[in-house]
Amino acid sequence: MNNVITVGLDGTPESLSAAQWAAREAGLRHARLRLLHAWALRAHGAPHSGDDDEQAAWARRIVHEARAAVQARCPELPMEDELVVKDPLEALLDAAGRSDLLVLGSRDATPMARYVLGEVGLQAMSHSDVPTILVRAQQNPESTARNGCVVVGASLHEPCEAMLAFAFDTAARWGVPLRAVLGRHLPAYAYNRGGGVEPYAVEMATKDAQWELTEALRPWRETFPDVPVEHCVMMESAAPALLHCADDAGLLVVGRRHKHRALRPPIGHVVHAAAHHAPCPVAVVPHE
Numbered sequence: 001m002n003n004v005i006t007v008g009l010d011g012t013p014e015s016l017s018a019a020q021w022a023a024r025e026a027g028l029r030h031a032r033l034r035l036l037h038a039w040a041l042r043a044h045g046a047p048h049s050g051d052d053d054e055q056a057a058w059a060r061r062i063v064h065e066a067r068a069a070v071q072a073r074c075p076e077l078p079m080e081d082e083l084v085v086k087d088p089l090e091a092l093l094d095a096a097g098r099s100d101l102l103v104l105g106s107r108d109a110t111p112m113a114r115y116v117l118g119e120v121g122l123q124a125m126s127h128s129d130v131p132t133i134l135v136r137a138q139q140n141p142e143s144t145a146r147n148g149c150v151v152v153g154a155s156l157h158e159p160c161e162a163m164l165a166f167a168f169d170t171a172a173r174w175g176v177p178l179r180a181v182l183g184r185h186l187p188a189y190a191y192n193r194g195g196g197v198e199p200y201a202v203e204m205a206t207k208d209a210q211w212e213l214t215e216a217l218r219p220w221r222e223t224f225p226d227v228p229v230e231h232c233v234m235m236e237s238a239a240p241a242l243l244h245c246a247d248d249a250g251l252l253v254v255g256r257r258h259k260h261r262a263l264r265p266p267i268g269h270v271v272h273a274a275a276h277h278a279p280c281p282v283a284v285v286p287h288e
Contacts, residue, residue: 006034006082006099008092008124011062013137014105016069021135021281022103023070023077028173031100032078033070035063038091059083092124099130106134106275106282125275125284126256126267131166133251134275134282148250148280149177149230153242153270155255156182156212162287163255164217168224170283176250177228182213183241184233202235209233239273249280255287 007022009015019035026033037059063081070077084091096102104121125132152167154160171178190201210233221229234241246252254274256267267275267284274282 002098002100003031004034004099005031005101005103006036006095007103009035009037009062009066012105014107016066017137018103018105018135019066019070023074027074027077032080034080034082034095035066036082036095037062038084038086038088040087088120089123093127096128096130101131101133102128103133106136131283131285148248149179150251150253151179151181151246151249152253153238154180154182154213154216156216159287160255163253163285164220166283166285167253168220168227170251171227172224177230179230179232179245180213180217181232181242181245182209183236183238184209185237186235206233206235239270242274243277246278246280251281251283252278253283253285255285
């Protein structure tokens with residue numbers, strides 16, 4: 001454990017909200033908060049200009065404003081500033097390697113938005129070795145953490161120990177319930193020849209999925225006996241199931257493969273949907 005939480009700052013309201021969220025989490029973990037801002041190097045051999053000084057002054061202002069906002073709410077929280085002239089993605093991944101969490105701002109999703117994180121945030125989330133938290137500007141760290149449960153997407157066919165460990169640990173630290181969501185397509189035998197579904201078959205498939213989820217969560221409930229756990233089985237694909245069950249969540253936890261195949265996208269459709277459309281902060285936890 002590094003006992004450090006890093007937040008990436010870029011001067012937007014989203015990154016300021018991310019700093020507030022990270023500060024509250026750092027307080028709960030008794031950790032140090034790192035305020036990171038990076039800007040790209042000038043072209044090699046380019047002469048020094050006033051633009052460099054202006055950019056450095058802007059970087060200091062970004063970090064100063066974030067520090068002031070955090071200190072107003074968490075005056076005793078230990079913090080450190082890190083301003084680096086470096087490729088922003090490289091700086092984020094380097095800092096993540098020295099942190100327990102990486103926290104980033106995420107823009108509001110709109111029908112026309114393709115990547116709410118932007119390219120740097122998307123790449124950082126896709127390659128970070130530690131859990132990455134995505135926070136939007138309107139998401140208040142106090143209200144979400146105190147009033148919302150932790151929702152986690154349960155996968156019974158892929159390794160998910162890291163994701164479940166993070167979700168249960170967060171719910172225990174926050175003192176809130178955990179809601180485990182399992183989305184599953186109806187089996188072929190549930191459909192009749194007319195294109196409808198057989199109610200009995202749906203009931204049996206749901207009971208089977210509930211039993212599997214209960215068994216998968218049993219060791220975690222024994223490890224975290226004080227965390228109330230709600231099981232939510234939805235007979236639909238995983239992404240919409242998670243979003244349907246996250247309306248009142250304080251945090252949505254999803255997993256991604258730490259090492260992905262070259263021909264596959266860096267994040268799957270579940271993480272993609274959560275990052276774009278979740279109504280709460282999203283934790284993306286890497287796993288093998």
